[in-house]
Amino acid sequence: MNAEVRSIRTAAETALSEIFASAFAGLPGDAAVAERRRTAFDAFKTAGLPSRRVEDWKYTDLRALMRDAKPVAGAPDGVMIAAARGALAPYAAIDATRVTFVNGRFVEELSDLATAEGVSVTLLKDTLATGAGVEALSDGVSPVGNVAVALNTAFVADGVVVSVAPGVTASRPLHVANIQAGSEHAAYGRVVARVGEGGNVLLIESHIGDAGAHQTNSVVTLDVADGARAELVKIQDESLDTLHLATLAVRLGAKAELKTFALAAGARAARQQIYVSFTGDASTAEIRGAGFAGASRHLDTTLVVEHDAVGCASREHFKTALDGEARSVFQGKIVVKPGAQKTDGKMMAQALLLSEAAEADAKPELEIFADDVVCGHGATVGALDDELLFYLKSRGIPQKEAEALMVQAFVGEVIETIEHEGLRELVTHRALAWLTART
Amino acid sequence: MLSIKNLHASIEDKPILRGLDLEVKPGEVHAIMGPNGSGKSTLSYVLAGKDDYEVTEGSATLDGQDLFALAADERAAAGLFLAFQYPLEIPGVATMTFLKAAVNAQRRARGEGDLPTPQFMKLVREKADGLGISSDMLKRGLNVGFSGGEKKRNEILQMALLEPKLCVLDETDSGLDIDALKVVSEGVNALRAKDRAFVVITHYQRLLDHIAPDVVHVMAKGRIVRTGGPELAHELEARGYADYVGEAAA
Ligand SMILES: Nc1ncnc2c1ncn2[C@@H]1O[C@H](COP(=O)(O)OP(=O)(O)OP(=O)(O)O)[C@@H](O)[C@H]1O
Ligand SMILES: [Mg+2]
Numbered sequence: 043m044n045a046e047v048r049s050i051r052t053a054a055e056t057a058l059s060e061i062f063a064s065a066f067a068g069l070p071g072d073a074a075v076a077e078r079r080r081t082a083f084d085a086f087k088t089a090g091l092p093s094r095r096v097e098d099w100k101y102t103d104l105r106a107l108m109r110d111a112k113p114v115a116g117a118p119d120g121v122m123i124a125a126a127r128g129a130l131a132p133y134a135a136i137d138a139t140r141v142t143f144v145n146g147r148f149v150e151e152l153s154d155l156a157t158a159e160g161v162s163v164t165l166l167k168d169t170l171a172t173g174a175g176v177e178a179l180s181d182g183v184s185p186v187g188n189v190a191v192a193l194n195t196a197f198v199a200d201g202v203v204v205s206v207a208p209g210v211t212a213s214r215p216l217h218v219a220n221i222q223a224g225s226e227h228a229a230y231g232r233v234v235a236r237v238g239e240g241g242n243v244l245l246i247e248s249h250i251g252d253a254g255a256h257q258t259n260s261v262v263t264l265d266v267a268d269g270a271r272a273e274l275v276k277i278q279d280e281s282l283d284t285l286h287l288a289t290l291a292v293r294l295g296a297k298a299e300l301k302t303f304a305l306a307a308g309a310r311a312a313r314q315q316i317y318v319s320f321t322g323d324a325s326t327a328e329i330r331g332a333g334f335a336g337a338s339r340h341l342d343t344t345l346v347v348e349h350d351a352v353g354c355a356s357r358e359h360f361k362t363a364l365d366g367e368a369r370s371v372f373q374g375k376i377v378v379k380p381g382a383q384k385t386d387g388k389m390m391a392q393a394l395l396l397s398e399a400a401e402a403d404a405k406p407e408l409e410i411f412a413d414d415v416v417c418g419h420g421a422t423v424g425a426l427d428d429e430l431l432f433y434l435k436s437r438g439i440p441q442k443e444a445e446a447l448m449v450q451a452f453v454g455e456v457i458e459t460i461e462h463e464g465l466r467e468l469v470t471h472r473a474l475a476w477l478t479a480r481t
Numbered sequence: 482m483l484s485i486k487n488l489h490a491s492i493e494d495k496p497i498l499r500g501l502d503l504e505v506k507p508g509e510v511h512a513i514m515g516p517n518g519s520g521k522s523t524l525s526y527v528l529a530g531k532d533d534y535e536v537t538e539g540s541a542t543l544d545g546q547d548l549f550a551l552a553a554d555e556r557a558a559a560g561l562f563l564a565f566q567y568p569l570e571i572p573g574v575a576t577m578t579f580l581k582a583a584v585n586a587q588r589r590a591r592g593e594g595d596l597p598t599p600q601f602m603k604l605v606r607e608k609a610d611g612l613g614i615s616s617d618m619l620k621r622g623l624n625v626g627f628s629g630g631e632k633k634r635n636e637i638l639q640m641a642l643l644e645p646k647l648c649v650l651d652e653t654d655s656g657l658d659i660d661a662l663k664v665v666s667e668g669v670n671a672l673r674a675k676d677r678a679f680v681v682i683t684h685y686q687r688l689l690d691h692i693a694p695d696v697v698h699v700m701a702k703g704r705i706v707r708t709g710g711p712e713l714a715h716e717l718e719a720r721g722y723a724d725y726v727g728e729a730a731a
Contacts, residue, residue: 436531438557438583447579
């Protein structure tokens with residue numbers, strides 16, 4: 043018998059079908075959106091949850107990692123909102139337009155909707171009910187049929203639609219805060235952002251959960267028009283029993299600039315997919331991230347940068363520190379389409395193993411169909427340098443503390459590229475907290 | 482203060498130290514000279530607690546405390562300091578951060594609280610000024626982009642901040658220009674005290690012109706083969722090691 047016969051459904055697949063059937067009528071959107079959801083869910087049903095036999099999920103066997111499907115969360119109660127307020131405390135010092143979702147549901151009392159001039163922010167559930175709903179759900183960048191995106195399209199309950207007017211530099215960042223409270227539910231959120239020509243904005247995306255078993259699925263689509271700039275800082279600090287699936291899809295126009303940083307500090311299993319497409323000439327993208335994992339946690343970064351324009355430059359740099367039996371996966375691909383001459387692409391993934399049982403898999407790839415390009419990739423996996431550790435210890439610094447200093451130095455290289463001081467400090471603090479918890 | 486008896490140590494089953502004895506009393510400065518490869522750096526690493534070496538025989542105590550029973554950081558907290566022959570570069574760990582971590586780690590090991598940051602900064606500035614170490618260097622990654630001489634000065638700065646009982650200086654004079662040699666020597670001399678001892682490993686008399694030793698040892702093939710007063714260093718300068726290499730081999 044072929045194990046791949048799709049009539050055999052996993053418990054999670056069966057549950058997803060049941061949840062979809064019962065939640066469907068209550069999900070926001072007009073008839074066209076409903077149709078879109080149904081198509082997306084049908085696509086998921088046909089493919090099922092990908093196992094390691096599916097190339098793109100070879101190192102992250104979602105069928106094995108997703109043992110059940112949790113119901114879509116309802117409106118949070120007072121206890122959950124109080125917990126969420128606490129979770130937001132570290133962000134209090136960061137002045138931003140703040141849109142807060144608890145378990146995927148908008149919570150006005152934890153939000154600050156005052157926007158900078160030239161910036162409009164709308165709740166996705168409202169947009170879905172208008173004629174623009176279907177468009178909001180189509181990013182046009184992430185791969186067709188990607189299971190995480192398909193499930194998000196099918197189930198998404200709310201999110202943010204943000205638009206920065208041409209020529210406007212947003213005077214305040216926009217913070218989309220996602221907090222998981224309580225337990226045993228799923229939250230699907232989406233951010234749809236467009237930065238008009240010559241516009242400039244900083245987006246902050248956080249996913250926070252203290253305890254509880256959750257499933258989160260987030261999609262961020264970012265359309266950066268000609269001459270515009272977008273910076274996105276994502277902080278993933280989910281509870282250690284959460285399955286976190288996230289997709290970032292970015293389309294860059296000409297002379298546009300993208301800068302992203304993703305911190306992966308939480309979740310039992312997390313997969314961050316990043317798809318960046320250069321569609322106009324002379325644009326740049328800096329895509330970076332740092333991750334920490336201990337115990338038997340799993341961190342996946344899947345990245346595809348597609349150069350389909352002339353003279354664009356991309357820099358990708360990811361660093362991960364792993365302890366216990368944790369595992370990291372980095373799949374990164376730079377694609378240079380025919381005619382995308384003068385492409386300059388460099389990708390680097392580095393993993394630091396702090397224990398014997400930790401494991402890092404890296405699969406960097408280049409697919410180049412143009413001749414006048416400079417592209418390179420590298421991946422390193424290693425332990426801390428014993429000579430350096432001895433130097434630190436010889437000054438009286440205990441082993442764990444010496445390790446912490448070196449891990450800080452290791453991830454510091456990417457964390458320091460975060461321009462916003464408050465965010466940089468927040469991320470640095472989070473790194474320190476992880477390191478302190480080890481000692 | 483430091484008492485080493487019949488010390489044997491090997492690396493990858495290759496014996497390097499072969500029955501080394503050394504007694505250092507509080508307040509003394511001992512110089513160890515000897516040909517390349519005779520095991521001087523090995524001795525300093527074995528004392529400091531580097532894992533690569535295996536002590537196969539003998540003992541080393543600092544004020545009666547068995548050094549080999551302690552981890553490297555505990556030996557430092559017990560008052561041992563090694564100024565490295567080749568100080569390492571640690572990109573991303575700011576020199577200031579490192580100094581603070583070291584000072585506070587040792588304070589904690591002694592049951593004291595962390596030094597308040599302003600007080601610590603003041604202390605570092607004071608000591609760094611004396612050694613010609615700029616605040617820009619303190620902000621940089623540890624030893625990153627430091628010249629050879631600057632790295633050595635940084636070692637002395639660490640020593641000054643940690644106030645160890647026993648300082649082992651492994652060729653601290655190598656790579657120093659004449660002025661830097663003076664600065665470093667003054668740094669060392671400023672730390673001389675009746676309850677602190679120094680073991681100075683060097684190839685050259687010129688360091689000993691600045692840091693006057695009480696005792697001079699010749700090391701060859703993993704042992705101390707001769708011990709004398711300051712005049713021994715002059716003799717070595719004039720005649721080289723030929724005699725001792727033969728003697729130890731015999
Ligand atoms: N990691 C190692 N593996 C193998 N042999 C080693 C190692 N480290 C040192 N040795 C050997 O041990 C011996 C002593 O070396 P050591 O560095 O202690 O000498 P030294 O007296 O400090 O020399 P120098 O004056 O050149 O600094 C040398 O023969 C050296 O090759
Ligand atoms: Mg040496």
